[in-house]
Amino acid sequence: MILDLIKFLLTIPFVLILPGYFFSLAIFGRSNDKISFFERAVLVVPFSLILVDLAVLTLNRMHVPIRGMVLVGTILIISLVGLIVYQYRFKKNTKGSEKSEKISDSEELFNFSFWQVIFIIASLVLAVFIRVAYLSDTILPSSTDLGHHMYWVQTIVNNGSLPTYGIPDFIIGEHIIFAVFNLISGVGVMTAFPALILLFINILGIFTLTMLVARLFKNKNATALSFFVAGVLYAVSAPQGKYISGGVVGNIIGDMLIPVVLYFLYRSLEEKSSLFLGLFVFLAAGLFYTHHLSGFILLYSIAAIILVYLALNFMRVFRVIGDWLKIFFKPFPFAVLIFGLCILFFVYTPSFLDKSAIGQATGEPSKITRTGLSLAQIELNVGSARLMLGVIGIALLILSFKPKKYQYSFALGWALVLFIMTYKPGWLYVNIPSDRIGNYLFLPLTVLSAYALAKYFELIKKSSTKFFASAFLYTVLFFVITNGLADSAEAFKARNQFQEATETFHSAQYLAQATDPAKDVILKDHVNIYGDAWYKLFFMKDYKYPLSRGNLSRYDDPTKPREMCTRDMISSPQSTGALKCYSETGVNYVAVNAQIEGKSFEAYPDFSKVYGSNYISVFKKD
């Protein structure tokens, strides 16, 4: 256990810091006025993540087996290349620029006062503590999504190559990083490590949002407050703690990467920097290899930001576009774009890039769950306090509106488009479950909330009637803290289901040993068995094996006919339809909850009960 922990902890810097650090050296040098220590420390992780993904995609394309030593060598080579580029590009300038005593503007932006540091650290302690407390009851691998993802990770590990999914639900970037960790550290996927990587990325997401806030508003109070808003408020609700334990891999990585992509876009436009534009293209491409929904959200967000900016500057539209083109048509961003296209066409094309998958996500909403959330649902989704602060932030931004400044279009355009996508997705031809889009609203609302709080503190200082202003502020803060921390109570009252999960694993282990994969077919119940999604890892036969009775509502789909066998074989195993299903599918073992379906199955004469525990019963069809 301790050895595994040490191996895991040592693998983190090797995989998620080392390549990104040398990449940042190659891009920015050892010290650069454009980027602070804080930003570099944050950016090394997304850089590493994308570089490692890219390296694995390339290895796979070259038919090099993806094994531990190969990956270690590849990461060392990436780092070495970064070091060589750094030596070549920056060695001559070392003496002149790197020993400057003067604090650059970038460093100054993250040079916090004593009390700001105390506040930030307190926020981080709370952010980590609440998440760890919550995860301590859910850390055993048992969530459905994580189980599905880890099946693919184990497939990569077993085969030494990337899988062909055959379905657009999974993106390769969701699995590569876990496979790399497994192959290098040797720590198995049925341990805490997948959730810990998600926790790491989730905490890093607080920093990436903070970095964006710092650049957008150049207000240190807003930056400090963003740690609190992003890290502490609603730390358990989706898409925070619950998404970590639930294994919603793509969203967690997407929530971390989207602010970084927008950060580089903002800096490229604001500072007319082709270097940042190139990095924007690099990270945006990386995001598309990681999570389709986040990529989709990003596309709409960028379109909205650009359109809002152009609309606010319609008198000088052509000049603005001309300026943007001047930034883009420089060697670096152009080269990155060409490089990205080469990867797309010649190395690996994500499974979601086909017409049917794109068609499914766009167009008129096809289901009731895609027609938008009501305002009350949105409030529930993002949290009352965050929504209220976000609205105050919008009002304060509008009050100090300067159309030429990009910060307004970034904050407002981003929030506006995500709100419309959630509230009235049909207006934007979005055909995706609205609650999933709503989970991204916290990103712009966090930015706006931090701005709102910081600005309000400043307004109070200037206010002539301090009593009322202070009373209002403390009322708002009381509401924000009580409402925003209410969900954290869940972290301390959750009942763990470790026993149920281990009994599930035990039954799976029994079936894996006792059955013959060539002739036996297993059906298990997803509805009443906790942790059942991990069953497939004991067999590694196929993604859809063992067969599974899914959530009952899924069988009632007005848009397309669904197979009913998996439902009927457990819900009514003696019915004519079910008997036909048993015959057609060859199912001869059924694993069910001992206290629910298990009791019913004992009454059926055609089944032998071959395994019984407190939680799981396994029946064999005679």
Add this chain to the structure above:
Amino acid sequence: MSSKIIIITTLALLLIGFSVLFVVEARNHNYDYKKNWVAVYFENPDDSSLDFAIENHQGEKTTYDYKIFVNDEKTAENEIEVGKGAKQKISPALETNELNGAKKIMIIVSNKDTEYKIYKNIR
């Protein structure tokens, strides 16, 4: 300097958090750690063999009664002690005449007021 303090503090917090969660998971992954359950199963579910096993995950050494029924008629009864976290294999020795005409053989393992039942239909 303040940035460095923030980054280092975060790394330290994550290190502690990761260690705690890793240990919590590893301990709870154990079939016996803070758990109380029993598994009874046929060693060979596919044939007519009656060999079965009892796994004790009740946190202490426990004595289990087991009864064997042929066509709902009790034909054998015994008790067996299974150590904490241990698995005990049992091969019931039934007379051939006891199995003649058997359609269903059931094994009921009990401890205090809890019963674990497994059975095979003989075709």
